[in-house]
Amino acid sequence: MSGCADITSLALLDLFDARRRMIAAARPICGNEKIALSQAAGRVLVDKVLAPLDIPGIDNSAMDGYALRLNEVCEDGLPVKLRVPAGAEVLCLPAMGCARIFTGAPVPIGADAVIPQERVHLDDDERVHIDDEFAKGVNIRRRGEDTCEGDILLSAGTRLNAAAIALLASHGIGEIDVLRRLKVALVSTGNELIEPGTSRAPGQVYDSNRAMLKALLMQSSCDVLDLGVTADNATELQKTFSQARDEADLVVCTGGISVGEEDHVRPVLERFGGVSFYGVAIKPGKPFTLGYLGDSLETGIPFVGLPGNPVASLVGWQLLALPLVHGCQGRIPAELQQFPVTAGFSRQGPRGRRELLRVVLDWYSGAPIAHLAGGQGSHMLSAASQSEGYLVIEANQDVEEGHVHLYCPIAQFLD
Numbered sequence: 001m002s003g004c005a006d007i008t009s010l011a012l013l014d015l016f017d018a019r020r021r022m023i024a025a026a027r028p029i030c031g032n033e034k035i036a037l038s039q040a041a042g043r044v045l046v047d048k049v050l051a052p053l054d055i056p057g058i059d060n061s062a063m064d065g066y067a068l069r070l071n072e073v074c075e076d077g078l079p080v081k082l083r084v085p086a087g088a089e090v091l092c093l094p095a096m097g098c099a100r101i102f103t104g105a106p107v108p109i110g111a112d113a114v115i116p117q118e119r120v121h122l123d124d125d126e127r128v129h130i131d132d133e134f135a136k137g138v139n140i141r142r143r144g145e146d147t148c149e150g151d152i153l154l155s156a157g158t159r160l161n162a163a164a165i166a167l168l169a170s171h172g173i174g175e176i177d178v179l180r181r182l183k184v185a186l187v188s189t190g191n192e193l194i195e196p197g198t199s200r201a202p203g204q205v206y207d208s209n210r211a212m213l214k215a216l217l218m219q220s221s222c223d224v225l226d227l228g229v230t231a232d233n234a235t236e237l238q239k240t241f242s243q244a245r246d247e248a249d250l251v252v253c254t255g256g257i258s259v260g261e262e263d264h265v266r267p268v269l270e271r272f273g274g275v276s277f278y279g280v281a282i283k284p285g286k287p288f289t290l291g292y293l294g295d296s297l298e299t300g301i302p303f304v305g306l307p308g309n310p311v312a313s314l315v316g317w318q319l320l321a322l323p324l325v326h327g328c329q330g331r332i333p334a335e336l337q338q339f340p341v342t343a344g345f346s347r348q349g350p351r352g353r354r355e356l357l358r359v360v361l362d363w364y365s366g367a368p369i370a371h372l373a374g375g376q377g378s379h380m381l382s383a384a385s386q387s388e389g390y391l392v393i394e395a396n397q398d399v400e401e402g403h404v405h406l407y408c409p410i411a412q413f414l415d
């Protein structure tokens with residue numbers, strides 16, 4: 001028998017307390033590298049970036065049309081005296097004339113408006129007549145109106161998404177200092193586990209958690225140290241954990257974390273480090289564990305113990321492991337995003353834990369209605385693979401069709 005206390009006899013931690021403890025456990029890793037902007041998607045900025053330039057760099061046109069001085073507009077129309085395509089030099093607008101201009105082209109000095117071509121007509125002498133009233137400055141994008149030299153473009157700890165990369169590129173920045181990748185050791189435990197792509201004997205189970213977690217770690221820009229499958233055996237686990245401790249910044253382990261005598265993760269963890277907390281009041285994901293390898297959580301390597309049941313593993317990763325990963329990556333962990341959504345079904349609620357039902361949203365009536373994405377067992381990946389989010393059912397509450405519950409979109413975990 002394992003010497004660990006039964007999870008059912010322990011007070012389970014509230015989800016939000018557990019998240020706070022995950023965030024508190026994060027220590028940002030040290031070590032930077034300078035990389036090409038083209039390689040920087042998903043990486044985290046070491047320092048804030050100041051704008052080296054004004055953007056736009058010059059006053060330029062927002063429309064294809066005609067640049068002119070509004071106070072020169074008259075019944076006779078204005079002759080076209082210049083043609084200014086994008087990339088042209090900055091010219092001066094001659095008196096009593098206008099410029100044919102194109103989107104992005106420099107507005108000639110003296111012009112105070114750009115009139116879109118569909119709001120003018122040309123007479124037989126090719127003079128431009130304006131069909132409406134226009135205000136000064138219309139359709140002129142002013143120098144520095146987006147960002148001025150010296151402005152903070154992005155702050156330290158920003159994860160570079162496509163828009164952030166475009167912002168840096170727009171300032172001519174071709175290389176950037178980012179934090180090195182977080183190195184995460186990934187371990188599956190279980191005698192029943194085999195590799196996808198091999199043939200399955202009765203009782204064997206394909207290791208889907210490691211495939212899933214590898215994808216999730218890569219999505220989070222981590223460097224994955226894949227330590228494969230370790231048998232349900234304390235000696236083997238001990239060997240794997242000591243390699244993980246020596247080579248990685250963080251350990252993510254799935255399976256073997258529950259209370260049976262075949263579950264060796266916690267006893268081994270307690271011998272080679274310690275358990276910071278065990279058990280969270282969520283369904284699925286109850287046996288989620290935060291521990292460490294080494295002397296303490298402060299000085300050792302954080303250890304995330306995810307349950308073996310695949311959906312429990314996924315939910316534990318998204319709700320609890322991810323804030324720790326983000327903190328170790330130097331990011332500021334985001335609040336959990338939840339908003340009210342109406343349930344389109346009735347169902348008996350969870351006892352003693354918050355339940356995260358895998359749902360899809362139906363938008364046909366205007367406001368979203370949540371429907372179950374399929375079977376809700378923590379071993380059922382089919383619904384998890386279809387679902388767009390979780391309908392969060394408070395402990396000891398039932399779901400009634402038409403009633404409102406909080407909804408937690410999965411898209412927030414992809415950033």
Ligand SMILES: Nc1nc2c(c(=O)[nH]1)N[C@H]1C(S)=C(S)[C@@H](COP(=O)(O)OP(=O)(O)OC[C@H]3O[C@@H](n4cnc5c(N)ncnc54)[C@H](O)[C@@H]3O)O[C@H]1N2
Nearest residue numbers: 007188207208209210255256257258263286307308309312
């Ligand atoms: N007596 C109790 N039994 C269980 C409790 C409990 O409180 N008392 N908790 C249950 C809950 S909740 C969960 S979740 C599971 C978690 O168990 P473990 O983390 O110890 O996971 P295993 O026992 O190793 O495996 C559970 C299940 O998942 C399959 N599995 C494991 N690893 C993988 C993998 N890498 N890929 C795919 N599938 C995997 C495994 O074959 C089992 O079917 O414990 C309950 N039991």
Ligand code: MOO
Nearest residue numbers: 284285286312378
């Ligand atoms: O909490 Mo377990 O994670 O229900 O399957």
